[in-house]
Amino acid sequence: MRKSIIGLTAVAMVALMGAAQAEDKKVTIGVSIPAADHGWTAGVVFHAERVAKLLMAEHPGLNVIVKTSPDAASQANAVQDLATQGLDALVILPSDPDPLVNAIKEVKDAGKFVTIVDRAPSNNDNSIRDLYVAGNNPALGQTAGEYIKAQTPDAQVVVIRGLPIPIDQQRQDGFDKGIEGSNVKVLDRQFGNWNRDDAFKVMQDFLTKHPKIDVVWAQDDDMAVGVLEAIDQAKRTDIQYVIAGAGSKDMVKKVMDGDKMIPVDVLYPPAMIGTAMALTAANFYDQVPVRGTYILDATLITKDNAKDFYFPDSPF
Numbered sequence: 001m002r003k004s005i006i007g008l009t010a011v012a013m014v015a016l017m018g019a020a021q022a023e024d025k026k027v028t029i030g031v032s033i034p035a036a037d038h039g040w041t042a043g044v045v046f047h048a049e050r051v052a053k054l055l056m057a058e059h060p061g062l063n064v065i066v067k068t069s070p071d072a073a074s075q076a077n078a079v080q081d082l083a084t085q086g087l088d089a090l091v092i093l094p095s096d097p098d099p100l101v102n103a104i105k106e107v108k109d110a111g112k113f114v115t116i117v118d119r120a121p122s123n124n125d126n127s128i129r130d131l132y133v134a135g136n137n138p139a140l141g142q143t144a145g146e147y148i149k150a151q152t153p154d155a156q157v158v159v160i161r162g163l164p165i166p167i168d169q170q171r172q173d174g175f176d177k178g179i180e181g182s183n184v185k186v187l188d189r190q191f192g193n194w195n196r197d198d199a200f201k202v203m204q205d206f207l208t209k210h211p212k213i214d215v216v217w218a219q220d221d222d223m224a225v226g227v228l229e230a231i232d233q234a235k236r237t238d239i240q241y242v243i244a245g246a247g248s249k250d251m252v253k254k255v256m257d258g259d260k261m262i263p264v265d266v267l268y269p270p271a272m273i274g275t276a277m278a279l280t281a282a283n284f285y286d287q288v289p290v291r292g293t294y295i296l297d298a299t300l301i302t303k304d305n306a307k308d309f310y311f312p313d314s315p316f
Contacts, residue, residue: 025059026061026063027059027061028064029062030064030079030089031065032067032093034093038194039246040270042270051273052064062284062285065085072096076100089113091115092115093117097121097122097165098121116131117272120166131290132292133296135295141173141177144217145178147264158216159172159186160191160199160202161192162193162220171219187213188209194219195226196226197226199223201226203216215239215243216241218244219244221244221246221247221265222246225250243265245298247269249310249316253306255301258303263302267299267300267301269296
């Protein structure tokens with residue numbers, strides 16, 4: 001019996017030592033993200049920094065380096081700089097994916113684990129990444145379109161798009177699919193650059209050009225802020241509601257409170273950067289299969305479920 005106990009204790013000690021060594025394993029993950037130029041990207045920066053601290057506390061051997069960049073050219077330089085710091089993995093949310101393909105490919109060709117978040121290259125080249133984590137861009141647009149189709153099937157709608165990059169087109173294609181089979185008429189579409197000030201100006205232009213507008217679809221909650229301000233200043237009462245997307249705390253609060261101008265919102269959480277970072281770390285420390293594609297739902301946030309998506313302490 002005594003020999004058995006000693007044997008079991010030795011096995012347990014070896015197992016514990018193995019676990020400790022796994023935790024002490026030296027891994028460096030570089031995280032490249034856009035600078036906080038609007039609310040959603042501010043949320044990305046917040047969650048990237050928050051999750052980096054959590055992961056490094058959980059894994060003593062892990063070093064997570066977070067770099068923000070204001071544009072694609074700066075981000076390409078940031079990726080090259082990260083590559084000189086002994087990376088084992090790169091997690092990147094590209095400001096614009098196509099100009100960054102070569103920089104990402106260099107990291108992948110060097111044998112590093114690459115996770116792309118949110119924005120994939122337009123040619124869908126999967127060879128430059130191991131893992132893809134994103135919100136469901138086509139569904140974000142389709143969910144909004146289907147809501148308009150169900151609630152106001154004869155609506156005259158104006159659309160404020162984001163930036164002329166692939167995910168914007170995916171959202172637009174999804175929206176067009178969502179309104180198929182209805183009498184919904186799109187009066188106008190313009191880019192608002194996912195910026196509340198730009199969206200404010202675009203909405204002012206729409207209000208001047210179109211004497212009757214029933215619904216506004218703005219791809220992003222930040223742009224919806226500018227849209228609402230323009231409508232309020234113009235004192236227009238014909239607009240029935242605005243539907244946007246992301247799940248910002250301000251818009252979710254409006255949905256919770258029954259604001260008739262924001263009856264719903266579509267979820268597209270900036271916290272997906274944290275999901276990508278955790279899955280990337282799991283590849284090294286947990287030895288679980290994470291390669292492939294991980295797509296989050298584009299949930300319709302309504303008054304009934306809004307409390308599940310309201311985080312008052314979040315910056316966005």
